[in-house]
Amino acid sequence: MKKYFILPIAFAAITFTACNSSNNKSNESSDMSNDSAQTQTPADNTAIMPSSGNDTKADGSIKEIVSGYLNVKNALANDNAKEAATAGKEIVNAMNKLDKASLAAEQKKVYEDVEDDAKEHAGHISTNANKIDHQREHFETLSEDVYDLVKTFGAGQTLYQDFCPMYNNNKGATWISETKEIKNPYLGKKMPKCGEIKEKIKQ
Numbered sequence: 001m002k003k004y005f006i007l008p009i010a011f012a013a014i015t016f017t018a019c020n021s022s023n024n025k026s027n028e029s030s031d032m033s034n035d036s037a038q039t040q041t042p043a044d045n046t047a048i049m050p051s052s053g054n055d056t057k058a059d060g061s062i063k064e065i066v067s068g069y070l071n072v073k074n075a076l077a078n079d080n081a082k083e084a085a086t087a088g089k090e091i092v093n094a095m096n097k098l099d100k101a102s103l104a105a106e107q108k109k110v111y112e113d114v115e116d117d118a119k120e121h122a123g124h125i126s127t128n129a130n131k132i133d134h135q136r137e138h139f140e141t142l143s144e145d146v147y148d149l150v151k152t153f154g155a156g157q158t159l160y161q162d163f164c165p166m167y168n169n170n171k172g173a174t175w176i177s178e179t180k181e182i183k184n185p186y187l188g189k190k191m192p193k194c195g196e197i198k199e200k201i202k203q
């Protein structure tokens with residue numbers, strides 16, 4: 001009978017610990033599951049994809065946006081504002097060359113909903129190579145825009161929406177990651193493991 005009480009408490013303790021030490025256990029097993037995911041055949045991938053088809057060009061640009069975003073995220077996790085700025089520029093460039101005419105009507109709507117906002121935030125990240133706190137502020141909203149994009153377009157890979165409960169005076173913030181392992185882009189090297197997976201986003 002006691003078991004039923006101990007389990008949830010143990011879970012809470014693990015989550016709490018994760019946010020209060022910078023170097024505890026990481027899920028080493030995550031790398032292995034990533035590897036096995038990548039060995040899927042193309043046929044398997046097609047089966048998982050939501051219905052789409054005509055948007056190869058836009059799809060490529062969306063992937064470039066996501067790839068630029070992940071570069072920003074990893075740079076911020078490494079406390080590297082200069083690299084984050086370079087990656088922010090990648091996002092702006094990818095968005096500037098995206099051909100909206102090639103998007104299906106529904107996709108176009110989602111893209112246009114985030115377009116100006118995402119471009120503005122990526123732009124600020126790119127022009128603030130010496131202000132990492134300011135980059136992180138813009139990264140917060142950019143992360144929500146990128147979430148909308150990957151939910152609609154996919155990203156050609158499995159992604160995770162992670163949540164950091166401590167950022168911005170414990171208001172919390174989300175980000176998108178390509179790894180199962182938590183590497184916090186808001187707190188950087190001070191607390192790299194703070195956070196948890198909120199949602200697994202299928203490719």
Ligand SMILES: [Cu+2]
Pocket residue numbers: 124125134138
């Ligand atoms: Cu700014």
